[in-house]
Amino acid sequence: MESQSSVCANFEQVGQAFASHYYNVFDSNRGQLGQLYKDEVSMLNFEHSVGRPGQFKGTAAILQKLQSLPQQVKHQVITIDCQPTPGGGVLVMICGNLLVDTEIPQKFSQVFQLLPTGSGSYYIFNDIFRVNVG
Template sequence: MEAIAQSFTDYYYTTFDSNRAGLAPLYRANSMLTFEGTQLQGVEAIVEKLSSLPFQKVEHKVSTRDCQPTGDGNSLVVIVTGALMVDDSPAPLNFSQTFVLNPEGGSYYVFNDLFRLNYG
């Protein structure tokens, strides 16, 4: 379970930081994203939102990742904390992000995605 959470989050943030549109295959029509309080559903709306975030360069530095089985026991809830380095700002922004991953054909897709900056 920890290995799934690790490989998923590695892949997610590497893709986010290099090619946000490349996240589309991780979402489905029933996927939900709440990004800083804005709620979206479905692949197109989610990828459009992520792609339009107003920064050119972004790097996620993951500090912690925790996971537990959820739903019927075959889904995973994953919580990530870390820092976001945006453009050329020297000040990292703390974030936390929660994913619920549902199984599909031997792999997983993102059913729930909730992102918040955590201001000091």
């Protein structure tokens, strides 16, 4: 049982491996991303604004949003930062380039908080995605 004071000792490896896996799946077989979220629990902010809401909760709503995005997408990861969070979790921030169809690359930033499933793996609790424009 994870307590709030437990710390993920290998947070760097967990975060790096997660980021690599997440974008590989996103760019090749996006429907499988559902396995990384947790029903009714996980949250996604995707380019959210008051005028154009982009807040989703639960695996089904998140997956529906992700599947609605253009199919030809490639994430080029430039930096990955990892820090431990309370409860044995891992905070992962990724910055990189996003290539959509044949458009010019855009800078993106994304942050995840991963929490332990209790059976040796992790699920996405928090997910915030932004293209860096404006």
